[in-house]
Amino acid sequence: MQLSYWEIKNWFSNVDFTIVGSGIVGLHCAIELRERFPESKILILEKGILPQGASTKNAGFACFGSLSELIDDLKTHSEEEVIQLVQKRWTGLQLLRKRLGDAVLDFKPYGGYELFLQDDDATYSECLQKMPFLNEILKPLFKADVFSKEVDRFAFANIKEYSFFNPFEAQIDTGNMMQALLKEATSKDILILNQAEVSSYTDKNDSVELVVNDYSFNTKKLLFATNGFASQLTNNEVKPARAQVLITEPIANLDIKGTFHLDKGYYYFRNFEDRILLGGGRNLDFEGETTTNLSQTEKIQNKLEDLLKNVILPNQEFQIAHRWSGIMGIGAHKNPIVSQLSNNVYCGVRLGGMGVAIGSLIGKELADLV
Structure with missing residues (x-):
C-alpha cells in the first residue's frame, strides 16, 4: 500500500489511540476516550466496508437472557456471577439508551417471551420450578418480578399453552443504532x-508498531474490539459463533409484537414493523457454526423456514426477503474479557451474543483500562 505524504501526515502520524473494530464496543470505546482525552488523535481500523462481525448484523434484541438461558448459566457459573452478568447487560442497555436516545434507537418496549415446543417438557418444567428463585435473586436489580407465566396470545402452533413473559425486554433498530454511533x-x-x-x-x-494492509505505523496505545475475530490477533480464548438470520417480506395484518426466544435462546424472532425476523440454529451444527465465514447453510436455513411455517406463522403465506449471517464471540465463560495484553495493548472481547446489551459498557471498561 503506497501512501502519499498527506495520507501519512493526517492519518498515520502522531496517533495516540488505535482501536481495531468499528462495532458497538470499538465506537463506544473511542467516544469514551475522546471525552477523557479531548486533544488526542484517535483512529479506528475496520477490516470490512461496514463493521464485520455482529454489530450491523444482529437481530436488534435489547435483552439480557431468557429464563432458560439464565437457568443454564447457573449450572456453569455461580449465583453471584449470573447476577453480575445480568447487571452488566442491564447497565449496558441504559448506557446505550442514554448515549443515543430511544427515538434514534427506535426503542420499543414490547417485552420478551420465551416459548416452548410441545415436546419440550423437561426445559419447561425446569423453568416453571426455578422461576420464583430467578425472580428473587434479580429483584434487587429490577425492583419487580422479571418473569411471569402467561397464556400464548399470538396463535403460534405446536407450542405449550403458557409462555414466560419479561416486561423489561425490548427491541431496537440495529441499523439506526450503528449509523448514529458512527455519526x-x-x-x-x-x-x-x-x-x-x-x-x-x-x-x-x-509505542506499538502496527501493520495494516502491508503499511506499518506507530500508535501509543492499541485496543482490540474484535469480539468473534479476537483469537486471530489477541490469543484470547474466544471462539467465533456464526448466527444465521432471515427476514420475511411484509405480512398483512401481522399481529405479533415483541421479542421471542425458543429452545434455550438458540432460536429467536421478533417483528420488525410488519415483517418477521428470525435467527438461530447454531445448535444444529456447533462445529460447523464455529466459523468466521459469513455464508449460510441449507440445513439451518431449512430449519428456520420450518419454524416459520409450523410454529410462528401457521396457515399463513409468507415470502423470505433476505438472509444473512453475523459472527459472535463466545467462550466457556459468559463473562466478557476486558484486559491488558501488554504495556500498550488492550482488548474488550467475548460478548457472548449479548453485544447490543453489553457492548456499550465493555467499550467504556476498555477505555477505562488506558
Missing part, C-alpha cells in the same frame, strides 16, 4: 478507516 464518532473528530486489516503488531514499550 457521533466522526462528529468528535475520530478517524475511521474501512477495509483496513491488521495483520500483526509489536509492542515496543513506548
Whole structure:
C-alpha cells in the first residue's frame, strides 16, 4: 500500500489511540476516550466496508437472557456471577439508551417471551420450578418480578399453552443504532478507516508498531474490539459463533409484537414493523457454526423456514426477503474479557451474543483500562 505524504501526515502520524473494530464496543470505546482525552488523535481500523462481525448484523434484541438461558448459566457459573452478568447487560442497555436516545434507537418496549415446543417438557418444567428463585435473586436489580407465566396470545402452533413473559425486554433498530454511533464518532473528530486489516503488531514499550494492509505505523496505545475475530490477533480464548438470520417480506395484518426466544435462546424472532425476523440454529451444527465465514447453510436455513411455517406463522403465506449471517464471540465463560495484553495493548472481547446489551459498557471498561 503506497501512501502519499498527506495520507501519512493526517492519518498515520502522531496517533495516540488505535482501536481495531468499528462495532458497538470499538465506537463506544473511542467516544469514551475522546471525552477523557479531548486533544488526542484517535483512529479506528475496520477490516470490512461496514463493521464485520455482529454489530450491523444482529437481530436488534435489547435483552439480557431468557429464563432458560439464565437457568443454564447457573449450572456453569455461580449465583453471584449470573447476577453480575445480568447487571452488566442491564447497565449496558441504559448506557446505550442514554448515549443515543430511544427515538434514534427506535426503542420499543414490547417485552420478551420465551416459548416452548410441545415436546419440550423437561426445559419447561425446569423453568416453571426455578422461576420464583430467578425472580428473587434479580429483584434487587429490577425492583419487580422479571418473569411471569402467561397464556400464548399470538396463535403460534405446536407450542405449550403458557409462555414466560419479561416486561423489561425490548427491541431496537440495529441499523439506526450503528449509523448514529458512527455519526457521533466522526462528529468528535475520530478517524475511521474501512477495509483496513491488521495483520500483526509489536509492542515496543513506548509505542506499538502496527501493520495494516502491508503499511506499518506507530500508535501509543492499541485496543482490540474484535469480539468473534479476537483469537486471530489477541490469543484470547474466544471462539467465533456464526448466527444465521432471515427476514420475511411484509405480512398483512401481522399481529405479533415483541421479542421471542425458543429452545434455550438458540432460536429467536421478533417483528420488525410488519415483517418477521428470525435467527438461530447454531445448535444444529456447533462445529460447523464455529466459523468466521459469513455464508449460510441449507440445513439451518431449512430449519428456520420450518419454524416459520409450523410454529410462528401457521396457515399463513409468507415470502423470505433476505438472509444473512453475523459472527459472535463466545467462550466457556459468559463473562466478557476486558484486559491488558501488554504495556500498550488492550482488548474488550467475548460478548457472548449479548453485544447490543453489553457492548456499550465493555467499550467504556476498555477505555477505562488506558
